[in-house]
Amino acid sequence: MIDHVLAINRADITVHQGNYQTWQTAHDQQAAYEQQQNQQLKGDIKRLTKTAQQKAQWSHEAEKGKNAVSVKTESANLDKGFISHRAAKVMKRATTIANRAEEAIETKQQLFKNVEIAAPLTINQRPLKPGQNVLSVDELVLQQDGVILNQPLSFTLEAGQQVALTGINGAGKSTLIKALLALPATDHIASGSLHLNPHLTLSYLPQDFDQLSGSLADFAAAKQVDHEQLLSMLRKLGFDRDLFTHRLETMSMGQKRKAALVRSLCEEADCYLWDEPLNYLDVITREQVQTLIAEQRPTLLFIEHDVDFVNAIATQTYALQPQH
Template sequence: MVADYLKHKQGFIVVSHDRHFVDQVIDHVLSIDRAKIQLFAGNYETWAAEFERENQSELEEKQHLQKEIGRLKSSANQIERWAGNAEGQKNQSAKSDQHANLDKGFIGHKAAKVMKRSKNTLRRTEKDIEQKQSLLKNVDEVAPLKLNYQRPHQNYLLQVHDLRVQRNGLVLNEPLSFNLKRDQRLILFGPNGLGKTTIIKAIMGDKRLMAGGTITMPSSIHISYLTQSFEVLQGSIQHYAQQFGIELNDLLNTLRKLGFERSAFTEDLSDLSMGQKRKVSLARSLCEKANLYIWDEPLNYLDVITRKQIQDLILKNQPAMLIIDHDKDFIEAVKTAPLLAIQPADTK
């Protein structure tokens, strides 16, 4: 509805992380990152292609700079050795020439010239190293995310038959049935208010929400559950890692790969922005050992770059998942079966 309205308007700015939506309504992209602000003509796809091209170019430049820095450091080490050898030869000559009729002044002068020349060259080399390292800081290479997925041996991970859920005594949906097998990714889909999140909570064990039907899963299955509204986030990130039994370093490394600022590591989790809180919860889920991931709107508050990171990670690892989300491009990319459409309960 909003997209249809904006298609007939001109001269507006829209801020959104929904790729499908923005592709319908924009003709320019104002891209803001840590280093610069750029304006691109076109839609999201145009920007994404240019962003990828620039990233590849910057990565190649970074690799070139790293090789140059390595070569210069090797040269600097060699120059220092030459200077040291010149001083050593001067001292050795002074001792051995006690019984020889040689011009010690000449030898000392020659060694001094070699040392001076070497030190001048070393200073120039160190300056070149410093200059290239300053350029290197502007190139940000993102390490790939990792998923602690443990592929299960069971074929059926979740079986749902004629499930109906309720809220405040009111049945929300028509009976829902599906089987989730190993390596499958199923999407619960439907308008807000039909009980998608309530269905997830029932699957996760809250039987009070069930108005009928059955839910069956192997008792040995380990589930990583990402809630829509976040679990209670407060206290230190160290305590949060301990609470979920994951290694602190793994959590911090994953957060850095998601673009989380190091300065936020020391903040109380309750003081973080919504986007930062989502990344903390998401990083925790990625670090947990799991046979099945149940994610309720995992992309909420996440920028398009992070969304693409998550999408690529899923496609690479092919985990078993049950997902609720509204990002059409993400859904189409990761699903392995038709959408599980939730139908409203017949109130007649």
């Protein structure tokens, strides 16, 4: 559909002629090159730092030795002058080497100014027995304010499955999740049945999150998740450390969405209910989430309009058909 990609990077903006795959190929090639350069820079920095430390230590020992009293006065004065001159030269060289190390570090930082943090994510899921029943839906018809939303729907969710709910807006996808959260008593069910294993703990990621406010520490405490783990996961999603002191209400929608997503990942749960988890997320983060689900395979019931994401991770897909 597209013939150009405008990439908003950390330090600049680039334009790529071609489709998404063209950009992805160029992005991967640049990342591989910078990783290679990074390894070489790390080696150079380590070598330069070690040399600088050795030279500084030699200079320090030489300065102490110039006051030696075990030699004749005339020789001592001569040696003191020579050693002092030699020590000054070595100290100057050590300073130069140290500066080179600092410059190398600065070069490294500049080289990686556009590299995204893409460390593997983790999810705090509890292990369930394979095939254990989590959710059963039988001929379920949902309603909102007395209005019937969908045609009868039936499906099951078992441990380790990732079930996607699809359908047009207003077909009842979010209402189904709200009905699950309201069990056993809910006014969202017009007919049919909805059975959730009562012994399981759920983690719910709502579609609406723009009302988040307060500090990240307060947010973690209110949601009963570990604050340090929350910050660590946010770093993996590209959060700069200076954002850790910002209040949630001052953050962008993408930053708020990451905070809400990380909160769910940090929650200890048997089953995860996610309502449009990719909204406002950048491409890098979307790929991180997709990789996490594909590798960890948490028990997941989710709603998402991104067809590629659904096709990549869903073990089953069920469409809610509108009543009319």
